[in-house]
Amino acid sequence: MTTVPLYEESAHRKHTPWRRIMLAVEPYIYIAPSVLLITMIMLVPLVIGLSYAFRDIQLINPFSGGFIGLEHFRTLWTDAAFWHSMKNTLVWTFASVVLQFAFGLVLALLLNNPFPGRGIVQALVFLPWAVPTFLSGLNWAWLFNPVVGPLPHWMAALGILSAPENILSDPSLAMWGPIAANVWWGIPFFAITLLAALQSIPQDIYEAASIDGAGPWRRFTDITLPFLAPTIAITVLLRTVWIANFADLIIVMTNGGPADQTQIVSSYIFTQAFRRLDFGYASAVAMVLLILLLAYSFVIILLRQAMLKR
């Protein structure tokens, strides 16, 4: 060679087919470890779990394990306990999310105003979030117990209950026990996220509105709520999915009873799998719940995107 080409050009020309393949594959090699890890610890168990839904797997029956197709889903369709737990899930989720959100918003609005000792109050408010759910479930169960807890006596004194009895053993009221515990435990989540969103609203927009003639209520509806809307949408979505799946408090406080009155779908799955040891049927129920929550999330994400585009 008499001329020396530029380094870059020569590098391009020298690529053999093998090297070109290696260059194309290179990025995938970099991400391979994390993809492998995710596949192993998330996708594989998920697929195995889903496959159980189509098999007859009962731990107490050593001869079970065979493929039975859609048999579990046919049973499910006519399982009154499942439909009942479905209804309970709606009540549990709706009441918990609405109350958590309402109290969380009020708390965030209060904490957004400066007052002496705000730092300490903020820290205290976020405390329930740090309490393990198992402990808070036990605590609330005791609070509702007329032998050791004050709540039944207070409620009877206020006329809410006719006698100081344990609402957890009253089939028509039992669901409100875990809901109360769940609301107490989940308020900080909404308070934290909504407070952060509130603090990002520029103060001079409120000042401009008050000069324009808006009183406190119009400032709230015309400025605060529109600013909070995206945060509200995403937090309500997240909480709804979490709460619909959230069986801890119910298992600890009522164990689904009395007479299955507080059984939600996820506690029903727990009961099927670990009490009746029918893994196959539990998987089928879980699959239905998964599909329902996926559909719900999909709808909410579409709504949020439509809202942001507006």
Place this chain on the structure above:
Amino acid sequence: MASIEIQGVGKSYGAMPVLHHVDLSIQDGEFVVLIGPSGCGKSTLLRMIAGLEGITSGAIRIGGQVVNELAPKDRDIAMVFQSYALYPHMTVRDNMSYSLRLRGTPVERMTSVVSAAASKLGLDALLDRKPRTLSGGQRQRVAMGRSIVRQPKAFLFDEPLSNLDARLREQMRVEIKKLHRELGTTSIYVTHDQVEAMTLADRIVAMNGGVIQQVGTPLDLYERPTNLFVAGFIGSPAINILEGRLRCDGERRSVEIGSGERISTAPLAHGHDGQDVRVGIRPEDVQISPKADGGPTAHVELVEPMGLGTIVHIRATHHALKAFVLERVDYPVGTSISYELPASKLHIFDAMTGQRFPE
């Protein structure tokens, strides 16, 4: 439209006073600019007039009515913020008509008022856009539109042009001035930019450390600054300030700079021999010439061409001076130059109090 009276107004945050006994009366239709360095209390005063800050002492009257206890919405004033403070989730039209909607204005009237304001500000094509799709200058116009639709008693401007680039600032300055001429609404305008103050104001209020330093027309402040602060704050390039000692020689007065050099001054009624003084002279009043004509001499330290003219920095034995000349001169550094400080152009201040000597 209304006059605004500020009487003995003070403001303190806890034990920290930020405004001391401010007295100011603003005529109906007047354009008043509050100017001063950051932290001088000018924005606080404006926000007190708007009702966004409480009044610790004194009284503020708008159109003769004491407004101390009135909420901002009941004062019938409009404010333009530095950040524009537009409602990001509302269209330009909704931003402009929000105050009218809150007052229950009929829709037909609202539409006509908003479109009149929009065409006055050149916003017709943008009425259905959201603020985030607008440029800085357009947002600024929307903020002004929001103020004018209501025909308030007064406009308050809080550094409205600070977020714009230099060219746009110049353009908006002219538009604000035109708008004021058209509408004739009483306006109070806060800025730290002395060019804005000089060009816009009927009267300038110079503030420092929570105290009004001087109130007057722009040229008043420029030509007869009442103290060293105002002299130094107004004018660009800044005024030259020389340290010296007053010398009385019968009726004649002169100032001795350093050891020996004397500048004669106009007759002064006050002052005694040997008193410490500061002499101020604007750069455009310093006369320089490259020819030795018997006057004091100095040498050129730096030449700054500005297009419009040239700033020449010169150094004499005891002091340095800036001279502004309209010619495009290009003296090499070190050139010997003779200069003259005309007695009629000198501003003499008491070194102790900083106050101007009465003539």
